[in-house]
Amino acid sequence: MKASELKKKYLKFFKKKQHAIIESASLIPEHDPTVLFTTAGMHPLVPFLAGQPHPLGKRLADVQKCIRTGDIDEVGDPSHLTFFEMLGNWSLGDYFKKQAIEWSYEFLTKELKFDPKKISVTCFAGDKDAEKDDESAQTWKSLGIPEERIYFLPKKDNWWGPAGETGPCGPDTEMFIDTGKRQCSPECKPGCSCGKYFEIWNDVFMEYNKKKDGTYEKLKQKNVDTGMGVERTAAMLQGKDNVYETKLFQPIFKEIKQLAKLKNLTEQQNKSARIIADHMRAATFILGDERKITPSNVDQGYILRRFIRRAIRHGRLLNIKGDLCRPLAKIIIHIHSNDYPELKNNRKFIMDELLKEEKKFSKTLEKGLKEFKKIAEQGDISGKDAFLLYQSYGFPIEMIIELANEKNINVDEKGFKKEYEHHQEISKKGAEKRFKGGLSESSKATAKLHTATHLLGEALRKVLNDPDIKQKGSNITSERLRYDFNFDRALTDKEIKAVEDEVNKQIQAGLEIKKQEMKLDKALESGAQSEFGAKYPEKVWVYSIKNYSKEICMGPHVNNTKELGHFKIKKEKSSAAGIRRIKAVLE
Ligand code: SER
Numbered sequence: 001m002k003a004s005e006l007k008k009k010y011l012k013f014f015k016k017k018q019h020a021i022i023e024s025a026s027l028i029p030e031h032d033p034t035v036l037f038t039t040a041g042m043h044p045l046v047p048f049l050a051g052q053p054h055p056l057g058k059r060l061a062d063v064q065k066c067i068r069t070g071d072i073d074e075v076g077d078p079s080h081l082t083f084f085e086m087l088g089n090w091s092l093g094d095y096f097k098k099q100a101i102e103w104s105y106e107f108l109t110k111e112l113k114f115d116p117k118k119i120s121v122t123c124f125a126g127d128k129d130a131e132k133d134d135e136s137a138q139t140w141k142s143l144g145i146p147e148e149r150i151y152f153l154p155k156k157d158n159w160w161g162p163a164g165e166t167g168p169c170g171p172d173t174e175m176f177i178d179t180g181k182r183q184c185s186p187e188c189k190p191g192c193s194c195g196k197y198f199e200i201w202n203d204v205f206m207e208y209n210k211k212k213d214g215t216y217e218k219l220k221q222k223n224v225d226t227g228m229g230v231e232r233t234a235a236m237l238q239g240k241d242n243v244y245e246t247k248l249f250q251p252i253f254k255e256i257k258q259l260a261k262l263k264n265l266t267e268q269q270n271k272s273a274r275i276i277a278d279h280m281r282a283a284t285f286i287l288g289d290e291r292k293i294t295p296s297n298v299d300q301g302y303i304l305r306r307f308i309r310r311a312i313r314h315g316r317l318l319n320i321k322g323d324l325c326r327p328l329a330k331i332i333i334h335i336h337s338n339d340y341p342e343l344k345n346n347r348k349f350i351m352d353e354l355l356k357e358e359k360k361f362s363k364t365l366e367k368g369l370k371e372f373k374k375i376a377e378q379g380d381i382s383g384k385d386a387f388l389l390y391q392s393y394g395f396p397i398e399m400i401i402e403l404a405n406e407k408n409i410n411v412d413e414k415g416f417k418k419e420y421e422h423h424q425e426i427s428k429k430g431a432e433k434r435f436k437g438g439l440s441e442s443s444k445a446t447a448k449l450h451t452a453t454h455l456l457g458e459a460l461r462k463v464l465n466d467p468d469i470k471q472k473g474s475n476i477t478s479e480r481l482r483y484d485f486n487f488d489r490a491l492t493d494k495e496i497k498a499v500e501d502e503v504n505k506q507i508q509a510g511l512e513i514k515k516q517e518m519k520l521d522k523a524l525e526s527g528a529q530s531e532f533g534a535k536y537p538e539k540v541w542v543y544s545i546k547n548y549s550k551e552i553c554m555g556p557h558v559n560n561t562k563e564l565g566h567f568k569i570k571k572e573k574s575s576a577a578g579i580r581r582i583k584a585v586l587e
Contacts, residue, residue: 001112001234001237001238002234002247003085003230003231003234003246003247003248004338004339006087006112006230006233006234006237007063007085007087007230007339009107009111009112010061010063010087010107010111010228011061011062011063011087013103013107013111014059014061014089014103015061017059017089017103018059019059019060019061019089019090020056020057020059020060020061020537021060021061021062022056022060022061022062022537023062023535023536023537024062024063024064024065024340024535025038025043025044025064025535026038026289026290026291026534026535027065027066027067027285027286027289027291028289028291028293028300028473029043029044030044030473030474030475034164034165035163035164036069036299036300036303037066037067037068037069037286037300037303038064038065038066038067039066039067039068039163040064040066040086040088040163040225040227041062041064041066041086041087041088041090041225041227042088042090042161042163042168042204042206042225042227043064043066043163044064045060045090045092045225046163046167046168047554047555047556048090048092049090049092049168049206049219049223049225050167050168050209050219050220051093051219051220051221052554052555052556053092054092054554055517055537055539055540055541055554056537056539057092058091058092058093058094059089059090059091059092059094059095060089060090060092061087061088061089061090062087062088063085063086063087063088063230063339064085064086064088065083065085065285065340066083066084066085066086067082067083067282067285067286067303068081068082068084069082069303072398075274075275075278075279076271076274076275076278077193077195077242078195078198078235078241078242078243079195079198079199079229079232079235079242079243081231081243081278081281082278082279082282082307083278083281083282083285084229084230084231085229085230085231086227086228086229086230087226087227087228087229087230087233088225088226088227088228089103089224089226090223090224090225090226091223091224092221092223093220093221093222093223094224095224096205096222096224097133097135097136097139097173097203097205097224098135098139099224100203100205100224100226101136101139101140101143101173101203102139102143104175104201104203104226105119105140105143105145108175108201112233112237114177114236116144116145118177118178119145119149119175119176119177119178120145120149120150120151120175120176120178120189120190120197121136121140121145121149121150121151121173121174121175121176121190122150122151122152122153122157122158122173122174122176122190122191123136123137123140123150123151123152123153123158123171123173124136124152124153124154124155124158124159124171124172124173125152125153125154125158126152127154127155129155129208129216130159130170130171130208130216132152133152133158133171133173133205136171136173136203136205137150137152140173151189151190151191153191157174157191158171158172158173158174159171159172160172160202160204160206160225161204161206161210161225162209162210165210165212166209166210166211166212167209167210168206168208168209168219168223168225169204169206169208169209169210169216170204170205170206170207170208170223171204171205172202172203172204172205173202173203173205174190174191174199174201174202174203175199175200175201175202175203176190176197176198176199176200177197177198177200177236178196178197178198179195179196179197179198179236179241181194181195181196181241182196183196184196195241195242198232198235198236198241199229199232200228200229200232200233200236201226201227201228201229201233202226202227202228203224203225203226204224204225204226204227205222205223205224206219206222206223206224206225207219207221207222207223231243231246231248231249234246234247234248244274244277248335249277251331251334251335252277252280252281252328252331252332252335253273253277255327255328255331256273256276256277256318256320256328257273259315259318259320259322259324259327260273260315260318260319260320261319262318268317269317269318272314272315272317272318273314273318275310275311275314276311276314276315276318276324276328277328279307279308279310279311280307280311280325280328280329280332281332282307283304283307283308283311283325283329283354284328284329284332284333284343284350285332285336285340285343286300286303286304286307287304287329287346287349287350287353287354288333288340288342288343288346288347288349288350289342289346290342290346290532290534290535291473292346292349292576294353294576295308295353295356295357302396305357305396306396306398306399308325308354308357308358308361309357309361309394309395309396309399310396310398310399310402311324311325312324312325312358312361312362312365313365313399316365316369323355323358324358325354325355325357325358326351326354326355326358329350329351329354330351333347333350360394361394364392364393364394365393365394367393368389368392368393368394368395371388371389371392371393372389372395372400372403375389376403376404376407376409379409380404380409380410380411380412381400381404381409381410381411381412382412382415383412383413383414383415383416383417383418383419384415384419386400386411386412386413386415386416386419387416387419387420387423390416390420391423397411397413397416400416401413444558445478445479445586446476446477446478446556447555447556447557447558448558448563448564448565448586449476449478449480449481449586450476450481450553450555450556450557451513451545451557451558451561451563451564452481452503452564452567452584452586453471453474453476453481453483454529454543454545454549454551454553454557455503455506455507455545455548455549455561455567456481456483456499456503456567456582456584457469457471457483457485457529457549457551458506458545458548458549459499459502459503459506460485460487460499462502463495463498463499463502464487464491464495466487468486469485469486469487470485470486470529470530470531470532471483471484471485471529471531471532472484472485472486472531472532472575472579473531473575474531479585480570480583480584480585481583481584481585482581482582482583483581483582483583483584484575484579484580484581484582485579485580485582486532486578486579486580487578487579487580488578490572490573490574490580491572491580496569496572499569500567500568500569503567504566504567506545506548506561507561507562507564507565507566507567508562509546509561509562510560510561510562511545511546511548511560511561512545512546512559512560513543513544513545513546513557513558513559513560513561514543514544515541515542515543515555515557516541516542516543516544517539517540517541517542518539518540518541518542519538519539519540520536520537520538520539520540520552523540523542523552524552526542526550527550528542528550528551528552529549529550529551529552530551530552531552536552540552541553541554541555543555543557545561564586565586565587566586566587567584567585567586567587568584568585568586568587569582569583569584570583570584570585571583
């Protein structure tokens, strides 16, 4: 079965079980400053798992594009990818363990026709934070999975989330397909990485919220969050023991071999080809996202740069000297553009950016590799030398470490960081922090900032006298709001002051906020503001602030603007060509 058929079957199955089908959200999380990319289907749904009602109800399902940079070192093994698609179904305080597991089993055995004898499952063994998950195990047993194929594992294996440091999480039950390989040892069981047991689906029972102090509290509602890997399941359905041999990847491999003028690949070359294929998929999808990320030295742009440059370096290992990125992106766009039209719509942008980045890096790569060789001959790489390779030849630090590993030498990473900070490039440090941080908490503070964001959009249109100003992105933490909008010059101090005054005037006016449910086309017809490039479900909420503002939004918002306090703009700067960025707070 092809991946596209699997996706169709999945959505059809859960639609029949009264789930509303939602669109994949952007790869760039909108209201979560703590992570760079959407890492799971649940990620865009965090506020709804925390208790905020969703406009489409309590049962949702989708296919979500995801990026997990944490898996980058595993890329090349049978199952790990940095970019992948995740099928998911959710219960937001509706059905729970028994129903979720029964549907998972029904879908696996009746729709996908997996042999029940090949299915093993794991359940949470219990600890001081939560009890042993006997209910899940009993449900599996009642469906016919024998006890010897039900494994109880501790938190490190059978607990999912939160996506960052805080947020919704809970025990899970994972489903594995036996690939028929021999056990690598008598202890080999689901969760072992030898490739015998292939994890394809995870049902998470999210009834906990992990707090900043590391303790857990019960969420307002008991949720189900499931995630099934499209590529992994497709591999199992196509009788392959790794994701790279599926039909999704084969055209990419064919092109890599053609570019390398190689018929067969050695094990080492195959690993490089897998890295190239994975990273080019990730790069193409990041560039193809409506948020228009470009390669840079900060945040998502830095990760994008790393993907592209690492792919090019591995291309060199296969002796590919010419154009590598664009021919592969062309194939990737072709494979996925039916499901993700944004790839087709942004084709020119994707190709232009890949060309620019490949040209830039190709200029320094050869010289940088020579320099690296010279340095490496002296032994371990000092922080200063690593910084030189980074600064003068554009080698991401992770690439320097990879090169050093290949030569069995070390890199003084701490020394590199010192040099880096010394050069005041604190922005990447910021990126790292964001990886480690927790999910933003949905609180009163964020609700206030949401409302302030709507007032700000309106105030900008009014003060700058430009009705075409639109939101191009927004990001809210409990401390501040960040708002991107289209405008082609910096605001003057006078204008900034006027925008602040306008927002504060509306706050003082004590305007009421109302929420209305509407069909998307009706909402747009009614003149409600929408975010440029955002994907909305067919039914949406429109928040009106008296007669002042009307916007499509998932909320949450306060009831009256007078709850907001004093609005202050902290920063106004350029964010990309033609886009300005405002950071503001409520005092
Ligand atoms: N969030 C869980 C996972 O990523 C299930 O969707 O595995």
